[in-house]
Amino acid sequence: MMVNKNHKTNNDVFIIGVGMTPVGEHWDRSLRELALEAMTAAREETGAMRPEAMFVANMLAPALSRQSHLGALLADFSGMRGIEAVAVGAAGASGGMALRQAYLALASGMVNTALVVGVEKITERVTAEVEAALITSSDADYESIHGLTQTVLAAMLMRRYGFEFNVPEHAFAGFSITAHANGAQNPNAMFRRPIKLETYQRAAILSDPINMFDAAPVADGAAAIFLARGDILPSNLPFPPVRIDASAAAVSAVAVHDRPNPLSLAAAEKAARVALERAAINLDQIDFFEVHDRYSIFAALSLEAAGFAAPGEGWKLAESGAIALNGQIPICTFGGSKARGDTGGATGVYQAAEAALQLQVRAGDIQVVDAKIGLIQSLGGIGSTAATHILSTVETL
Amino acid sequence: MEITSHWRIKKQRYALVGEVCPHCSAKIFPPRDICPECGDEAKDHYQFSGRGEVYSYTTLYNAPAGYEEQAPYTVAMVQLEEGPLVTAQLTDIDVKEPEVGMPVEMVTRKLGSEGDRGILIYGYKFRPVLETA
Numbered sequence A: 001m002m003v004n005k006n007h008k009t010n011n012d013v014f015i016i017g018v019g020m021t022p023v024g025e026h027w028d029r030s031l032r033e034l035a036l037e038a039m040t041a042a043r044e045e046t047g048a049m050r051p052e053a054m055f056v057a058n059m060l061a062p063a064l065s066r067q068s069h070l071g072a073l074l075a076d077f078s079g080m081r082g083i084e085a086v087a088v089g090a091a092g093a094s095g096g097m098a099l100r101q102a103y104l105a106l107a108s109g110m111v112n113t114a115l116v117v118g119v120e121k122i123t124e125r126v127t128a129e130v131e132a133a134l135i136t137s138s139d140a141d142y143e144s145i146h147g148l149t150q151t152v153l154a155a156m157l158m159r160r161y162g163f164e165f166n167v168p169e170h171a172f173a174g175f176s177i178t179a180h181a182n183g184a185q186n187p188n189a190m191f192r193r194p195i196k197l198e199t200y201q202r203a204a205i206l207s208d209p210i211n212m213f214d215a216a217p218v219a220d221g222a223a224a225i226f227l228a229r230g231d232i233l234p235s236n237l238p239f240p241p242v243r244i245d246a247s248a249a250a251v252s253a254v255a256v257h258d259r260p261n262p263l264s265l266a267a268a269e270k271a272a273r274v275a276l277e278r279a280a281i282n283l284d285q286i287d288f289f290e291v292h293d294r295y296s297i298f299a300a301l302s303l304e305a306a307g308f309a310a311p312g313e314g315w316k317l318a319e320s321g322a323i324a325l326n327g328q329i330p331i332c333t334f335g336g337s338k339a340r341g342d343t344g345g346a347t348g349v350y351q352a353a354e355a356a357l358q359l360q361v362r363a364g365d366i367q368v369v370d371a372k373i374g375l376i377q378s379l380g381g382i383g384s385t386a387a388t389h390i391l392s393t394v395e396t397l
Numbered sequence B: 001m002e003i004t005s006h007w008r009i010k011k012q013r014y015a016l017v018g019e020v021c022p023h024c025s026a027k028i029f030p031p032r033d034i035c036p037e038c039g040d041e042a043k044d045h046y047q048f049s050g051r052g053e054v055y056s057y058t059t060l061y062n063a064p065a066g067y068e069e070q071a072p073y074t075v076a077m078v079q080l081e082e083g084p085l086v087t088a089q090l091t092d093i094d095v096k097e098p099e100v101g102m103p104v105e106m107v108t109r110k111l112g113s114e115g116d117r118g119i120l121i122y123g124y125k126f127r128p129v130l131e132t133a
Ligand SMILES: [Zn+2]
Pocket: B021, B022, B023, B024, B025, B026, B035, B036, B037, B038, B039, B040, B042
């Protein structure tokens, strides 16, 4: 189907409401309370519409909160008994995959309105338990059993990357510095202070070569977006609807060692390529890219997978400033996982909500000037699942 | 993981037994019954030599639950001489600092313990190949 650049069609799917809680350690809030705050905020922007369906993105509630069945739980808690609701799980890509399921439901015409809510409650457990829960998204029999964590898997990729491509020391600093500069202006970010190059260079090593600033903190939060089909768009919306121009997803091997080339994020490459084809646009039309930067090496590999840099050269976009808000391809405009905080399975919904704010010109001090088209990519595990969406403004409704 | 699941894969884990594809001769580890190279069925057992070299490595300080008492420890991805990559801990590295490309060989060691009864789980680790006369 060709995309009409400037006019909506009935089958188009739009984001018409967004809501986010601050990311951080919400000791005093439960999973359901966090989710409700984001859901209510997103619905308020639609005039409190009741969605026909709800898709819940979550990764760790069964392991850390002993709570599964989040579709029914959150529909009930938010006073929406009777709608259809389901939880979508794809590890860290749950958010992007929940958005994709909602998109498919609306684009098919079977559902007219849907709420996508991502929620994660991580900080009520000690670090060792959180690490053990996070590593369940890797291969239990052949990775996790050896005592691995996601951080050491990322560290091994980063070391190999440095070895193969002869990358200078501190080459990844720009990813962290840019994310923190942007996060400083995001009221929902966990870290709101910019960092200097020296701060990055002096940071404690987590697992060599990954330092504290190469890894995103995992924390609590909830985000929601309200979707509606073009043929039922309310006429009196307070903010311009944002269109989903393309939705695509792909998977590769769960275990890093099972991939023909561990330094190539094959799922991310495929999902980005298919999304660009479906939106019928080129990379140079993308105004910003919400990268899933759980580790700075992921940001480099994602830029390469999408085609913004050749293999081994993604870090150069950080060094040159190309990824800054005023650069050629701004990334992580609200701070990304690095500064906003990574909310596990909810992260993809934060990315979509942030991209919508950029396209509605509601991003304040972190507004990307003239942002018309945004690319978002949600990664699960060490890039085993990738969900990619392209969002745009529509000039004429 | 339950005890039965450890028992089920003990051959792979104690002895590095994988598979060889009868169609394209690809050596496969971990075993997966469908050849990742040609997509055909591959169930013939294959005994790997256990020799390889370090593809990448790092040291872990913040261990997941169940591994805290071992930390810090060094983990690696090892490229086996027959081709596949495998992930495991490095051991006996007090004698030699690990580096990318370092020759290593498999040994069977305790990986950890599990459950209230502390069932011991054994499996492969890799150690540096020492130059011998
Ligand atoms: Zn084969």
